[in-house]
Amino acid sequence: MKNRHNLAAFLTVAVLVCCGALLLNQKVNAAGEGKITGTVKLDGTAPHMKGIDMSKDPYCVKVNANTSPHMENVVAGSGGGLENVVLYISEGLSGAAAAPATNVPVFDQKNCQYTPHVLAMDVGQTFKVTTSDQTAHNIHPNPNPMTGNIPWNQSQPPGAPPVEKSWKAPEMIEVKCNIHPWMHGWFAVVKGPYATTDASGNYTINNVPPGNYTVTAWQEVYGTQTQKVTVAAGAPGKADFTFKAK
Amino acid sequence: MPQWSTFTKQQRADLVAWVKHFSPRFVNEKPGTPIQIPAEPEVTADRIKAGREVFARVQCWKCHGVEGRANGPSASTLQDDLGRPIQPYNFTDGSRLKCGSTDADIYRIFMTGLDGTPMPSFADNIKPDEAWDLVFYLRSLMPEASKEKAMAKQLGLKPVDPNAPAGQQ
16 A cells, blocks of 8 residues: 555656656746747838949959949848848847847958948947958947947958957947948847848847847838737747838 | 147146036046057167058058058048048148157057047057057158158158058068
8 A cells, every 4th residue: 555655656746847847948948949030021112222433442343343332221132121120129128038149240341341231239249340351441330429339440451350349338330431431331239139131031039038029120221110029939929020112 | 729728727627627517428438548658669770661561551541642641542532420521641741740749649649549530540450569660650751850751761762552462562
């Protein structure tokens, strides 16, 4: 009799422990698995992006001999997808979820243009500026110092080592090169998980704990739009955006 | 901006305090770490030649021009941080240096850059010893008679060649 009771007790405890572990596992996975996906499109004809005359720097002309570089303020694909749109969570994040991402995004100067055109990052996240060009650049972000972000301006001659920096406050910061006046890009500094749309206008924001959020989409010409979204374990939030061409 | 050297010390202190009250930045931001300027070495022909190599390597000529005449290929499109046209410094016409005219002042300005302008910091790209070489070369571009100018003339130094491959000036 006693043995059966002991066995039953043992089995009960074992089952409870296993269930508990499964539940805990699910909770941990859910915190990592949550995501928000979507597509950002442009409604209407994309504005014409001017071709760039790089003749002031023969190196830039040479490395672009087989391409025709254009301004990149609005980059829309054939299906109307908008590239370089930054998506981030503007409401609903709290505590640990808002800790800065730990990867090091890279902003490269290549063939006398910025790649990517928009570099998204968290407040406090280290990022790198590199140069792949054999002509001197200077990297000159121009934040509004009232935000707490201090402007800086560093040269990067050929062969220069990467510049590593971070920002103190959320802000969309314009970046330019004074030597090559057509070079223009952005550091999009946000809080919490973020994503940037690809050439088809698609994005996925990872590492979003289950919850209710407001997602903001930012495009440098068209500004911002917001949407409310709910993320659950195994059920990503979905938010599509459409900006209207002016 | 004229000079106001007629102020008393107290007037100057009072004025500084008043100017600082215009922006919270003076309260919220700490000053940066001052750069260390090593002791100035003797001017030598080798140093002036090395300074000319630095001028070519980090491509000062893109804005300042190969003779320092402020006519480099990027000079005409330069803008300050407010989007207004701005000229690079012209080493050849005797204009006043913005941040002081000693050798150490020149050293400091290209190592820190000049806020609000296109002039970047070269601190990550020019070693302290090379920086003195560049100062001496820059002096040789200026109109005032100097040891550097005389030496450069003796050496028959030509302006840098923007098209020369790296390290082959």
